[in-house]
Amino acid sequence: MTEDVTDQVALVTGGGSGIGAGIVRMLAERGLRVVVADIADEPARALAAGIGGLAVHCDVRSLADNRAAVDAAVSTYGRLDVVVLNAGIAEGNSIDDFDEDAYRRAMGVNLDGVVFGLTAALPALRTTGGGRVLAVASLAGLAPVPEDPVYAANKAAVVNFVRSVGPALATEHILVNALCPGYTDTAILGRFRELLVGANWPLMQVKDVVAAAGTVLDSEDGGEAWLIQSGHPAQPYRFRGIPGPKA
Numbered sequence: 597m598t599e600d601v602t603d604q605v606a607l608v609t610g611g612g613s614g615i616g617a618g619i620v621r622m623l624a625e626r627g628l629r630v631v632v633a634d635i636a637d638e639p640a641r642a643l644a645a646g647i648g649g650l651a652v653h654c655d656v657r658s659l660a661d662n663r664a665a666v667d668a669a670v671s672t673y674g675r676l677d678v679v680v681l682n683a684g685i686a687e688g689n690s691i692d693d694f695d696e697d698a699y700r701r702a703m704g705v706n707l708d709g710v711v712f713g714l715t716a717a718l719p720a721l722r723t724t725g726g727g728r729v730l731a732v733a734s735l736a737g738l739a740p741v742p743e744d745p746v747y748a749a750n751k752a753a754v755v756n757f758v759r760s761v762g763p764a765l766a767t768e769h770i771l772v773n774a775l776c777p778g779y780t781d782t783a784i785l786g787r788f789r790e791l792l793v794g795a796n797w798p799l800m801q802v803k804d805v806v807a808a809a810g811t812v813l814d815s816e817d818g819g820e821a822w823l824i825q826s827g828h829p830a831q832p833y834r835f836r837g838i839p840g841p842k843a
């Protein structure tokens with residue numbers, strides 16, 4: 597995103613609060629016109645009004661909602677360049693607290709939301725001739741999380757989805773990357789925040805993750821999972837290669 601961005605248009609899912617809201621502000625400060633797509637209407641509307649952008653109601657679990665959000669961006673601003681698939685939830689259930697509804701919700705928002713979001717955005721990005729997509733995964737997609745294994749599973753799925761689609765889409769100048777932040781001080785931490793603070797865990801601030809998101813959006817590669825850990829520079833995570841088959 598080192599090019600002139602003043603006529604560019606971004607769409608941020610889950611853009612009404614936390615990391616998404618920070619990314620919305622950062623993109624608006626860079627000069628992009630930003631669509632704030634969220635299931636929570638009021639925060640999205642207030643933020644969009646503050647940056648002169650557009651708020652759209654979107655439940656990312658619905659492919660139709662994702663498509664409607666893209667249509668709103670294109671019909672209002674004429675194009676789409678940047679998509680941040682950030683909406684997410686954490687149910688916080690261990691395997692002994694398994695709950696089917698919570699499982700479906702978490703997989704729906706965290707995994708379907710990314711797969712549907714990219715699927716919905718691709719036609720508009722191809723019309724533009726390229727673009728950038730940032731899927732907000734988590735460090736939980738790279739490391740085990742016994743406290744919430746379903747969250748770890750859907751975030752790992754996002755990482756491998758991005759690694760799977762990234763190289764081919766990069767040949768079309770559509771750079772798709774995953775952002776994998778560690779614990780960050782937002783509402784999603786819920787009751788877990790108290791435990792982390794009590795353990796003196798160095799929680800990242802939204803501004804730290806937003807700065808890292810800016811770095812990833814400026815990178816010239818696709819299909820990478822960027823590790824964002826407190827006290828470390830943002831960096832693409834280097835996966836150990838898989839040995840090839842033996843005859």
Ligand SMILES: NC(=O)c1ccc[n+]([C@@H]2O[C@H](COP(=O)([O-])OP(=O)(O)OC[C@H]3O[C@@H](n4cnc5c(N)ncnc54)[C@H](O)[C@@H]3O)[C@@H](O)[C@H]2O)c1
Pocket residue numbers: 609610611612613614615616633634635636654655656657682683684685705732733734735776777778779780781782783784785
């Ligand atoms: N905070 C952390 O420690 C942390 C760490 C790593 C990754 N993440 C990821 O960052 C992303 C943003 O989370 P956050 O920390 O800012 O939390 P947050 O709770 O502040 O923000 C989540 C946003 O997603 C929206 N959302 C929830 N369900 C939705 C749905 N069905 N459709 C559309 N929008 C929906 C919420 O309304 C909210 O605006 C999530 O994907 C989360 O998993 C967070």
